[in-house]
Amino acid sequence: MTNPNEAKAARTKLCHYTTQAVYYGDDDLVGDLLGQVSFVDVFMKQTFGMVPTAAQRRIVEAVLVTLMEHGMTPSAIATRMIYASSPENLQAGVAAGLLAVASRFVGTMEPAAELLGRIVDAGNQGPTEAQRIAQDFRTRREAVPGFGHHLHRPDDPRAIALLKLAREVGTHGPHCAALEQLAAEIDAAAGRHITINATGAIAAILGDIGIPAALMRGFAVLSRAAGLIAHIAEEQREPSGRFIWDLVDGAMTPEYLAD
Missing domain, CATH: 1.10.230.10 (Cytochrome P450-Terp, domain 2)
Structure with missing residues (x-):
């Protein structure tokens, strides 16, 4: 049973990484973004969750x-x-x-x-x-x-x-x-x-x-x-x-x- 007084674990969906890759959300920085997507598009998706x-x-x-x-x-x-x-x-x-x-x-x-x-x-x-x-x-x-x-x-x-x-x-x-x-x-x-x-x-x-x-x-x-x-x-x-x-x-x- 979950303790209602227990603090919720902190986490972020903005970025995670492995030994081989860096991810902005679900996007592979190297494979999906670099040289392919504008700064504004990345900013809008990271901040507001929207592709303009x-x-x-x-x-x-x-x-x-x-x-x-x-x-x-x-x-x-x-x-x-x-x-x-x-x-x-x-x-x-x-x-x-x-x-x-x-x-x-x-x-x-x-x-x-x-x-x-x-x-x-x-x-x-x-x-x-x-x-x-x-x-x-x-x-x-x-x-x-x-x-x-x-x-x-x-x-x-x-x-x-x-x-x-x-x-x-x-x-x-x-x-x-x-x-x-x-x-x-x-x-x-x-x-x-x-x-x-x-x-x-x-x-x-x-x-x-x-x-x-x-x-x-x-x-x-x-x-x-x-x-x-x-x-x-x-x-x-x-x-x-x-x-x-x-x-x-x-x-x-x-x-x-x-x-």
Whole structure:
């Protein structure tokens, strides 16, 4: 008889190996994957248990390309500064930058997706739920995740392109529709047009291919890691770490302390 208090044995289905082979799930790494399957396909199967269709693959690729580079944002600056301090550890710089993929920068598709999920789950009451969300954020004077941008106004060209792609490949579904409902209610509550930003569009298009909200930020982590490696490559060619340090130090240190 099984003891109900006995801890369940831990195990993984992601990988196992023998003296002759390495397996990703049931796939032989050498015999089934190497040189035959794309990185995106392996990532999607390992993470979500799905082999993406051609349409889903285009959506994922578009998301990864969109999130890879945002210029000199906190994540890129952190990466460059840590690399300048520890050039023997490329991974330390990347890790520092990835810590900034969170609820304010880059990773906002997660809370945006949670809001869209509420609208989708409301079914016929979706428009009412969208109105409730918009009014709630307006009352609290808080920005709605997935909306607003300091530069891209009145619209974010990335969001427009991503939503257009979803329509073109046939994945535009209830989460994209929920985004449109929410956008209309946010505009009405604000009395003006508020930009749907890239992460808002990403939340919608990933939701429509079956990606759960709790794992969407993983796409930002995966993509931004590649972008941060590019920042380190540029830092190796044209170091900027000392410039950033001096710029901040000069702007923030009182003159009597700087002397």
